[in-house]
Structure formats: C-alpha cells, structure tokens
Amino acid sequence: QVQLVESGGGLVQAGGSLRLSCAASGSIFTIFSINSMGWYRQAPGKQRELVAHITKSGITNYADSVKGRFTISRDNAKNTVFLQMNSLKPEDTAVYYCHALGSLEVWGQGTLVTVSS
Secondary structure: OEEEEEEOOEEEEOOOOEEEEEEEEEOHHHHHHOOEEEEEEEOOOOOOEEEEEEOOOOOEEEOHHHOOOEEEEEEHHHOEEEEEEOOOOHHHOEEEEEEEEOOOEEEOOOEEEEEEO
16 A cells, blocks of 8 residues: 655745655555656646656656646655646646556645645
C-alpha cells in the first residue's frame, strides 16, 4: 500500500508562483513499481484534468494550458514529485491531486491552489 502526501498549495496573486510537492510512502515494493507520477486538478464544476506527469526515466507530458509556465520534476531517490507553477492565472484555481501509477493507481488527498486576480 502506498500513500501520497501533498504540500505547497495556498493563495497567490495572479502572476505569482507556487511549488507543489508530493511524497510517496509505504510499501517499498509498490513504490519501486511506480513509473508515472504527476498532477491532476479539478476546478469547481469541472472534470478532473491532467496537468503534468513524469515517468521514472524523466519523460514529461503537460497540458497545453500550462506549457511554458509549469515544470514537473522528480526525485526518484526520495520518491517525490514536484510541480513548479509560475505565471499563475485565476483559471489555475483548483484542487491539485498527486497521482502515481505502477502496480497500483494511487491518488493523494488534494491541495487547494487559489489564484486571485
């Protein structure tokens, strides 16, 4: 069993930056099986959508809406994934969920990001 613990959400003005972190803990065998880690977000009244994800080898994928503004990175030794969010916009306001996919699919509890105009 694996747990994902997120941190770094909060309130920021438009144009500002935030950095989200997500650490995986639990079964070492399940953690070792994790290939893809990433972030999804869900705004009020909208469906959950992919923001970015990164494989163990470092291959990344971003939603078009965040390309050039967000950067995902990963520390495999610490089983942690980061999301650096720059030039934030009010439309980035959402609950951000960490996601891991390996032998199991695991979701974090979510962290709220609010961008004020």
